[in-house]
Amino acid sequence: MDKVFVEGLEVLTTIGVYDWEKDIKQKLRFDLEMGFNTAPAAKEDDINKALDYATLSQVVTEFVAAHQFELLETMAERVAELIFARFAVQFVKVRLTKPNAIVNAQGVGVEILRTRKV
Numbered sequence: 539m540d541k542v543f544v545e546g547l548e549v550l551t552t553i554g555v556y557d558w559e560k561d562i563k564q565k566l567r568f569d570l571e572m573g574f575n576t577a578p579a580a581k582e583d584d585i586n587k588a589l590d591y592a593t594l595s596q597v598v599t600e601f602v603a604a605h606q607f608e609l610l611e612t613m614a615e616r617v618a619e620l621i622f623a624r625f626a627v628q629f630v631k632v633r634l635t636k637p638n639a640i641v642n643a644q645g646v647g648v649e650i651l652r653t654r655k656v
């Protein structure tokens with residue numbers, strides 16, 4: 539299966555389980571991988587047949603900035619659902635990093651892989 543990906547998409551949002559996190563914005567970094575047949579777009583050199591990673595990045599950014607959750611797990615799941623709802627992808631992998639959560643770690647996070655249900 540071909541893949542289209544978005545690497546290192548950074549979005550500011552309100553996220554976290556602790557009270558002090560509920561009044562601030564923190565950076566999240568998304569690495570997204572989508573299963574999508576790229577051959578039709580390549581054959582006709584046509585963006586309308588492609589999975590437009592620019593549009594997808596914009597849709598994800600707007601959703602993340604506008605929603606507040608406690609857990610990274612919840613954010614990752616909702617973003618996967620959003621991508622399935624808006625784009626004709628076969629699977630989506632969402633790797634979500636919270637870069638500033640742990641002082642001595644470069645990042646912490648979750649990675650989920652979801653396949654479209656038929």
Ligand SMILES: Nc1nc2c(c(=O)[nH]1)N=C([C@H](O)[C@@H](O)CO)CN2
Binds near residue numbers: 555556609638
């Ligand atoms: N598995 C998870 N563990 C933790 C999360 C999370 O979202 N998933 N979140 C926190 C806190 O919000 C932390 O990031 C604050 O620094 C702790 N553990």
